[in-house]
Amino acid sequence: MATIDALPPLRDVIRTHDLQARKSMGQNFLLDLNLTAKIARQAGDLTGCDVLEIGPGPGGLTRGLLSEGARHVLAIEKDARCLPALAEIAAAYPGRLTVLEGDALEIDPLSHLSPPIRVAANLPYNVGTELLVRWLTPKDWPPFWQSLTLMFQREVAERIVAQPGSKTYGRLAILAQWRAEARIVLQLPPEAFTPPPKVSSSVVHLNALPTPRYPADAAVLSRVVAAAFNQRRKMLRAALKGIAPDIEDRLQAAGLKPTDRAEQIPLEGFCALARAVAAK
Numbered sequence: 460m461a462t463i464d465a466l467p468p469l470r471d472v473i474r475t476h477d478l479q480a481r482k483s484m485g486q487n488f489l490l491d492l493n494l495t496a497k498i499a500r501q502a503g504d505l506t507g508c509d510v511l512e513i514g515p516g517p518g519g520l521t522r523g524l525l526s527e528g529a530r531h532v533l534a535i536e537k538d539a540r541c542l543p544a545l546a547e548i549a550a551a552y553p554g555r556l557t558v559l560e561g562d563a564l565e566i567d568p569l570s571h572l573s574p575p576i577r578v579a580a581n582l583p584y585n586v587g588t589e590l591l592v593r594w595l596t597p598k599d600w601p602p603f604w605q606s607l608t609l610m611f612q613r614e615v616a617e618r619i620v621a622q623p624g625s626k627t628y629g630r631l632a633i634l635a636q637w638r639a640e641a642r643i644v645l646q647l648p649p650e651a652f653t654p655p656p657k658v659s660s661s662v663v664h665l666n667a668l669p670t671p672r673y674p675a676d677a678a679v680l681s682r683v684v685a686a687a688f689n690q691r692r693k694m695l696r697a698a699l700k701g702i703a704p705d706i707e708d709r710l711q712a713a714g715l716k717p718t719d720r721a722e723q724i725p726l727e728g729f730c731a732l733a734r735a736v737a738a739k
């Protein structure tokens with residue numbers, strides 16, 4: 460087993476602290492420190508950056524982020540059983556790791572972080588998707604983060620980078636590609652994790668764009684896209700009838716045909732529609 464620091468191998472950490480993975484917490488741990496360092500490198504140059512890590516678990520990725528030079532890691536972990544293992548990492552990297560116990564969906568980490576900030580996480584996919592949408596849809600842009608490096612089930616990763624016309628194109632692709640440049644940077648087989656999940660995983664890296672690709676209000680765009688893809692086989696005029704009573708006029712104002720289907724509309728078209736819906 461690789462050593463990237465003087466701390467014990469992760470299998471020993473798991474044994475010492477009795478960290479049997481729990482399905483209820485979505486726990487599939489990465490125990491190969493070569494691999495966690497490789498994932499940390501996908502997050503870009505960490506020197507001089509604060510890193511927000513969600514769900515550190517026994518700390519494999521945390522150790523990767525620290526050994527790759529992160530100035531400070533703020534890690535939020537829901538499972539209190541992991542805290543003693545994380546305290547050992549904090550002791551090995553004095554002043555560079557802060558751990559908060561709790562649910563990342565409830566905690567506001569910003570008072571603990573200084574820019575530039577990068578985010579890295581290997582999270583249960585439902586929590587990851589919810590956080591991703593929140594990180595992509597603040598009212599103002601640019602956001603608090605410079606980049607996001609996130610592990611997802613491969614199928615979710617493909618939805619994030621999907622292009623119009625594909626079956627996986629939808630809300631995640633539009634929200635991600637509107638304000639960020641999104642790429643799949645690593646593919647991982649189930650055996651990379653302990654215990655192995657049923658499906659393959661991918662690491663997605665998103666760089667925040669300085670300004671969104673097209674103007675639109677985040678909340679309106681989110682609402683329009685959610686409605687359009689909720690009934691993706693329907694024509695836009697039917698799928699969007701709950702958005703505005705005069706939706707056909709607004710579709711036309713945006714240069715879209717009421718008979719078009721969501722799957723065919725590029726990002727630019729959805730942004731134009733969000734502007735037309737927001738117009739008085």
Ligand code: SAM
Pocket residue numbers: 484485486487488489490513514515516517518519520535536537538541561562563564580581582583586
């Ligand atoms: N990062 C570790 C690794 O790569 O080995 C653990 C990954 S495991 C897939 C997901 C981690 O997220 C677990 O440690 C779990 O306890 C934690 N977790 C699950 N839900 C969470 C939540 N809502 N907030 C914070 N941590 C959460």
